Amino acid sequence: MTRFSRYGWLAIAPAFALLIYWRVPLSWFANDDFAWLGLPLEVHRARDLIEVLFAPRAQGTVRFLGERLFFLVFSVVFGYHALPYHLFALATWCGDLVLAALIGERLTNSKAAGVLGAVFWTASSILVTPIAWVSAYNELLCGFCILMAFYARLRGWRVTEWIAYLAGFGALEVIVVYPAIATLYALISQQNRDRKDVRSALPLFIPAILFTILHFLLIPKNASGYYKVEIDRRIFSTLLQYLKWCLGPSRLFQLTAHWGRFGTRVMWITALALALFVIRQLWRRGALALFFCGWFLFLVAPVLVLPYHVTDYYASLAELGLAWLAGWAMVVAWRTGWLTRGFAIALAASSLAGSVREDDGYTRWYYRRSIRMEALFFGIEDSLRAHPGSALILHGVDNDLFQTGFQDEPFRLLGFPKVYFAPGGEAGIIAREDLGGVAPFLISPRQALSMIANNQARVLGVSNDGVRDITRGYQVVLRADPRATRIDALDAGDPNAAASFGPTWFPPEGGFRWMPKSATVRMSAPQDASQRLYLTGFAPGPVLKSGPVSMTVLVDGSEVGKSVIRAPNAQFAFDFALPDLTDKPSIEITIELDKVLRAPSDNRELGMVFGTFSIR
């Protein structure tokens, strides 16, 4: 047997992976990718690189290799061409699978067990996200670091182990559990070795402990509830959820109602079979089963305390422990007898068939949504090239497309164009409020008509076939819309809205507008007696220097409310009930302040800075 053919078995799992994930290289970007693709925009001089590479981002993470350097280098070299990113991720994944097979073989003394472990691992649908979504590349890279470090440990290559281990800190925080994995293996392999392995594992804890301390003490944590750490009994239900995802095609029902029950049954039978196998091995003092279970538990443990963010791919690296266990169990069953052999083959075939069906469904989902976003992104680029400086009004954006990354600001990569939904298009969109909700994308029919008429906006129709410029048709549609003549919302900084602001307002500057002691705004009357008036603005510190400012709001001469502005240099937002004015076409809103600023260098009498007015 030549060395080449001796290593051929290592290509089995990567080849299987490439077959399953054939759509991945054809996919584009989505969601967080757009934030990372914007990294080059933040580098203006050499010292910015330090901030870009090492400042905590997202959930307070500093994954300078797994996210920052990867995206920075690839976006500079390849721009918004997703293929190289995906190929690099797939190459890393193939490396993970080769290492998984090599380690599996060394641990079980069986090439078949190693290959089967790697095949089960890559077939698991929880791997779809790290492989198909570029932003989750950190999982693949961290997997490579952990596996390389552990393989080096098995081979006695200490320097390689340390290099791979330390590199893992730049990939993903879960690397901190590697010393525990190395120590567990050293302990269970004591029967055949001296204590040298344990002693060599202990220093690995030093970087992990230092990293953990620094991570918790120095890095500000994300205030969002999604990443809140809570240690309580929910840890067990979270663990059960991750186990279900890892043990088989438990989510087939999402793709095919007919086979859903089949997938769930396969998952439970697999769980039972593996549990019996572990018990049998422990009974026979086979501690390797303990190591595989430990691998799973150590790597899943850090995410068990995130009950509000239980996400399948968080268990990607942990899953390998169960995959190795399954591969080993298959080989043992094969050797045991015809009955167990038949049962193991039937179960493995069922599990793989279900998992591959899941992989196909999920990769198709990633592919479809990402290419829709690609079509929109480049449609906008085309439009901006033909109409520089225009705002974009998007018609036909549905929730699926919105969820593919609108709140990650993909269009800032095209020069920060202002992007709106066609009025009414926000219905059915579910946006994260902690990221600003849908408000940044809203525009009234009247504003839209005004911007189109003044050549300040283009309208793009978004459909499954791509993007079309529908500005002329949409202008005709808007003219027929009675709502386009209503004024339900006003942006004080919008020069096109000047006609609605009374004579005392100062001209708009930089997206806002100063008011003097008293100012008026004309808007359409409310359509419903339950509607309220909403005001937002900014309270400049100098105006509040002598104390709070009282603001009185009148509608058609009658007072509807009074508010006190106390916080200097802060935004304010108030809302007021309105009297029943539904029989009127329009109303005049008057804002009066009890004090203003007369700065020596400015002859103007300055009150508050607005802001927006809306009736809803």
Next chain:
Amino acid sequence: MEGTLNRYPLLAPALAILLLLTPACRIHKKNSHAKAAEDDGQLVSVINVGDPRAAVQLTRGFHGLEHDSWRWTMKNFTATLRPPANAANAGATLQLKLTIPQVMIDRVGDMRVEGRVNGLDLGPQTYTQPGDYIYTRDVPPAALSGDAVSIDFHVDKGLPPSDQDTRELALIVTTIGLLPK
């Protein structure tokens, strides 16, 4: 050659990956399908909701196209149509081709559909059985002035967003049109 491969067993896969990467190593030029063709600004009197050129006339309240032929609507939806020739003198006939699936009748019961053109109520129609229907109403000439008219529809019941489907669902619609009289 075989000797080299035997000495460096990972060389072949590495070379294969490099070869795969080669065509990718150039700055991206966008996909051809992403071009934003401009429309001609002409509206139609009869909208087939599957026609991408007429999508601009589905003003609000329509969900995405399904099976290239129909769309779910929300409880309130609006379409904008070009009045047919001579409609300003003779009026026109509004037709809304809709389907009420069994699941809607099972879950919400009877459904009432109402149309409104330029502030003019066209009158309700109640559907008590699942099936395909045409909501038909005469529209007087006075409501059909101008190059386009905005037609609002209201359905009294629908399925609210849920975990299974985050959309509000009311009717399945295939065609909306103003026909000459």
